[in-house]
Amino acid sequence: MAFSGTRRLMNHLPHLTTQDETNSHLLHLHYSELDDKNFKIHGQTLFYLFILFSLTLLVTLILLYARWYFRFRHLHAPPIHPHAPHAPPTRPAKGLDEAVIKAMPILLHQNGGGVEMECCICLGVFDDGDKVKVLDECQHRFHSDCVDRWLLSQPTCPLCRVSLKPPPPSDLELGGEL
Numbered sequence: 381m382a383f384s385g386t387r388r389l390m391n392h393l394p395h396l397t398t399q400d401e402t403n404s405h406l407l408h409l410h411y412s413e414l415d416d417k418n419f420k421i422h423g424q425t426l427f428y429l430f431i432l433f434s435l436t437l438l439v440t441l442i443l444l445y446a447r448w449y450f451r452f453r454h455l456h457a458p459p460i461h462p463h464a465p466h467a468p469p470t471r472p473a474k475g476l477d478e479a480v481i482k483a484m485p486i487l488l489h490q491n492g493g494g495v496e497m498e499c500c501i502c503l504g505v506f507d508d509g510d511k512v513k514v515l516d517e518c519q520h521r522f523h524s525d526c527v528d529r530w531l532l533s534q535p536t537c538p539l540c541r542v543s544l545k546p547p548p549p550s551d552l553e554l555g556g557e558l
Contacts, residue, residue, distance in 0.1 A: 475532040487512050500539050501526035518542045
């Protein structure tokens with residue numbers, strides 16, 4: 381029976397209450413006295429554990445595949461022709477027009493007053509004779525090449541983010557009447 385180990389332990393309880401040296405020897409129990417048959421895994425339990433593990437693995441694999449599919453599906457999609465009637469509209473250019481960028485004044489830097497100035501785009505110090513662009517709206521200065529590349533992709537000042545887009549032409553400038 382499963383209770384035989386427990387019964388033997390109960391038989392030794394009167395001896396455990398005495399305060400002699402044999403108490404420490406009685407507490408040393410053998411493995412065979414504590415063996416419990418209920419810890420064995422039977423066939424039906426093993427079958428259910430296998431099914432549970434298989435389902436967990438299957439769900440994990442499906443979720444990983446879905447994540448991969450939605451992340452890389454644009455790589456497998458056929459190319460969209462820009463002239464097709466169902467094609468999404470093309471995005472307008474984000475930066476300024478090249479004509480607007482070229483119309484900005486370029487100055488030659490002269491170090492006067494001993495204060496070193498630097499371009500916040502490339503973090504380079506302005507040397508005497510460097511081509512420097514001064515933005516009209518905020519008066520910030522940058523290397524001409526650095527700010528030109530910036531303004532092709534962004535229509536704002538790299539430092540203070542003030543908009544550099546020219547105002548839209550009014551009706552009077554287009555020859556319209558009020």
